[in-house]
Amino acid sequence: MLMNSKLWNRAAFVAAAPYASHFLRPEGAAEIGAGGARFCFFTSCISSPPSSSRGESSTRLSSVDTTLAVLEMDLDPLSVLRDAAAEFPPPPGKKFSYGTAGFRTDGSLLHSTVFRTGVLAALRSLKTEKVIGLMITASHNQEADNGIKVADPDGGMLTMDWEEYADIVANAGESNPLSKALEEMMNREDIHVGSSSGKVLLARDTRRSGPSLLEAARKGIEAVQGVIAEDKGILTTPQLHWMVRATNKGSVGSESDYFDTLSRAFRLLLDLGPSGVSEKGTLIVDCSNGVGAGKLTYLQETLKDLDMEIRNAGRDGEVLNYLVGADFVQKEKVLPQNFDATRDLGRRCVSIDGDADRLVYFYTGQSVNESKPVLHLLDGDKIMALFASFIADQLRSIVIVTDSAVGHETFAPLIPGYGAVKFGIVQTAYANGASTRYLQQNLGLEVVLTPTGVKYLHEKAAAYDIGIYFEANGHGTILFKESFVHWLKEDGDSLPAVEGRMAAKRLGAVSELVNQAVGDALSGILMVELILRYQGWSIEEWDTIYTDLPSRQLKVKVVDRSVITTTAAETRVKSIPELQEAIDNEVAKYEAGRAFVRPSGTEDVVRVYAEAATQELADKLAREVGLLVHQLAGGV
Numbered sequence: 001m002l003m004n005s006k007l008w009n010r011a012a013f014v015a016a017a018p019y020a021s022h023f024l025r026p027e028g029a030a031e032i033g034a035g036g037a038r039f040c041f042f043t044s045c046i047s048s049p050p051s052s053s054r055g056e057s058s059t060r061l062s063s064v065d066t067t068l069a070v071l072e073m074d075l076d077p078l079s080v081l082r083d084a085a086a087e088f089p090p091p092p093g094k095k096f097s098y099g100t101a102g103f104r105t106d107g108s109l110l111h112s113t114v115f116r117t118g119v120l121a122a123l124r125s126l127k128t129e130k131v132i133g134l135m136i137t138a139s140h141n142q143e144a145d146n147g148i149k150v151a152d153p154d155g156g157m158l159t160m161d162w163e164e165y166a167d168i169v170a171n172a173g174e175s176n177p178l179s180k181a182l183e184e185m186m187n188r189e190d191i192h193v194g195s196s197s198g199k200v201l202l203a204r205d206t207r208r209s210g211p212s213l214l215e216a217a218r219k220g221i222e223a224v225q226g227v228i229a230e231d232k233g234i235l236t237t238p239q240l241h242w243m244v245r246a247t248n249k250g251s252v253g254s255e256s257d258y259f260d261t262l263s264r265a266f267r268l269l270l271d272l273g274p275s276g277v278s279e280k281g282t283l284i285v286d287c288s289n290g291v292g293a294g295k296l297t298y299l300q301e302t303l304k305d306l307d308m309e310i311r312n313a314g315r316d317g318e319v320l321n322y323l324v325g326a327d328f329v330q331k332e333k334v335l336p337q338n339f340d341a342t343r344d345l346g347r348r349c350v351s352i353d354g355d356a357d358r359l360v361y362f363y364t365g366q367s368v369n370e371s372k373p374v375l376h377l378l379d380g381d382k383i384m385a386l387f388a389s390f391i392a393d394q395l396r397s398i399v400i401v402t403d404s405a406v407g408h409e410t411f412a413p414l415i416p417g418y419g420a421v422k423f424g425i426v427q428t429a430y431a432n433g434a435s436t437r438y439l440q441q442n443l444g445l446e447v448v449l450t451p452t453g454v455k456y457l458h459e460k461a462a463a464y465d466i467g468i469y470f471e472a473n474g475h476g477t478i479l480f481k482e483s484f485v486h487w488l489k490e491d492g493d494s495l496p497a498v499e500g501r502m503a504a505k506r507l508g509a510v511s512e513l514v515n516q517a518v519g520d521a522l523s524g525i526l527m528v529e530l531i532l533r534y535q536g537w538s539i540e541e542w543d544t545i546y547t548d549l550p551s552r553q554l555k556v557k558v559v560d561r562s563v564i565t566t567t568a569a570e571t572r573v574k575s576i577p578e579l580q581e582a583i584d585n586e587v588a589k590y591e592a593g594r595a596f597v598r599p600s601g602t603e604d605v606v607r608v609y610a611e612a613a614t615q616e617l618a619d620k621l622a623r624e625v626g627l628l629v630h631q632l633a634g635g636v
């Protein structure tokens with residue numbers, strides 16, 4: 001019935017198009033059919049409408065008439081939304097919050113939220129006049145969960161100004177309160193449905209609830225007149241973000257474009273690297289039983305120059321994210337399923353997460369104190385340190401390094417004809433203290449801290465000519481300012497020294513290899529593998545660039561985690577001064593002690609982080625601080 005209604009509207013529009021220039025009709029709607037397009041302005045070539053409730057209630061066609069005629073029509077686009085929304089009633093008593101990474105909860109409770117986020121994304125597309133993305137995933141969360149997040153026109157996260165709208169729209173009651181909320185929002189944002197066109201790219205990960213949620217999202221998008229949904233199928237989260245960015249920059253932005261871009265840049269970087277170095281053994285990849293397995297297999301076949309063994313591909317019914325994946329390995333500090341400390345001793349391994357936007361490397365090796373092999377984790381901080389030192393090396397080859405780079409002053413490169421190159425590093429409070437010291441003192445780089453959440457890190461990193469951000473959990477990327485990439489491509493070749501010209505080409509290629517929209521496990525793996533080849537390093541050699549301070553993370557359940565608010569990039573509790581005071585007193589008892597607490601944005605818990613001189617002390621500090629949270633912030 002819906003299909004009939006769409007076809008019928010399409011017929012009306014196509015036939016009338018020659019007369020229609022003064023009506024701003026959505027571009028593309030005629031080809032694909034803007035679902036929910038309820039306005040029908042013209043009568044030519046119409047036989048009879050199908051018996052669709054939508055079609056019947058919105059339009060009554062007069063007899064065939066080739067003159068331009070405005071028909072009886074429903075002038076309220078919100079009524080279409082109301083009708084469509086009625087199919088997806090919100091679950092009673094459930095409150096949704098867009099959080100640090102979109103909406104996430106049990107997949108069976110999400111249809112209403114996903115439908116509404118579809119509407120929101122469609123409105124965002126109308127507002128920005130650009131393509132928007134919608135990704136259905138709950139990343140590293142359990143298989144039964146799912147989620148949805150919006151990619152803005154630049155491929156980054158939804159602008160923070162709109163997160164409030166997302167919350168309001170997701171939590172509005174049934175159809176009528178929803179349409180009221182939308183109306184208010186549209187007034188505030190000056191969005192006029194029906195006067196322009198829009199497009200939303202949709203994708204999902206491999207979760208079982210994905211197909212039905214994708215359908216709900218599509219219905220939400222197409223309930224906004226003039227906006228079409230384009231289903232991109234099963235993708236990694238970073239692929240969808242990449243496609244949104246590429247499409248808005250005027251490229252085709254297809255999945256094969258994505259693979260071509262990464263592969264081309266990887267091969268160019270190999271060609272520009274030192275000759276005669278090859279990788280040190282096969283890379284073993286734990287794919288978290290998720291979407292990354294198929295994509296990495298494809299990448300490997302395309303590249304032919306990357307020796308990988310894919311494990312935990314989820315092909316034999318293994319459960320997504322269960323005892324596997326980057327989040328599990330980084331938080332629990334144990335090997336994922338199907339890895340064996342002895343069998344895989346010393347081998348270079350990497351874990352990605354369920355939607356392939358995080359990566360952490362690891363290997364097992366003998367420890368001085370233990371008889372059994374132990375896990376050595378190279379987390380987002382250590383990946384970032386590897387990237388930062390590589391980029392700094394390239395910059396040193398093409399620039400005049402100012403005097404201030406001597407000793408531990410900040411590295412301040414100058415390029416004749418470009419000026420000072422701003423190169424900065426962005427971390428969160430979860431970054432291991434040893435990594436921050438290495439970046440600042442050994443590499444002389446500027447390091448800033450932001451609150452948790454990619455949107456904060458990304459924003460800060462984007463302010464630099466080259467900004468690298470990483471969360472300790474393995475999400476991060478290297479951002480290049482467009483003007484700097486332009487300089488590299490246009491002027492890099494006129495640098496006097498060969499090494500300078502090579503370095504400029506390398507940096508240009510890195511800007512293609514590394515996803516500029518969000519952190520991407522696929523580009524991350526390629527980048528790490530390249531640098532290790534450039535340096536001729538094994539994973540153990542890379543690991544020795546600095547030694548992590550022992551750390552521990554815990555979660556504490558409280559009645560209402562919003563009682564804790566924080567300041568100073570989440571390192572200090574603001575709302576309960578006695579809690580912060582007690583944490584300070586506890587931390588003061590430990591050598592190299594550091595601890596902070598914050599409410600999670602993705603789980604209903606308060607997170608505790610502690611660092612100290614030994615693992616025993618870090619564990620003790622985390623436990624003590626956890627108890628303080630329990631006592632002073634309403635533990636359950």
Ligand SMILES: CC(=O)N[C@H]1[C@@H](OP(=O)(O)O)O[C@H](CO)[C@@H](O)[C@@H]1O
Nearest residue numbers: 100101453454471473600601602603
């Ligand atoms: C300590 C930690 O790892 N926090 C994660 C986690 O956020 P929380 O707000 O801590 O739940 O999920 C976010 C989204 O994936 C990620 O950006 C962040 O780093």
Ligand SMILES: [Mg+2]
Nearest residue numbers: 139353355357
């Ligand atoms: Mg993820």
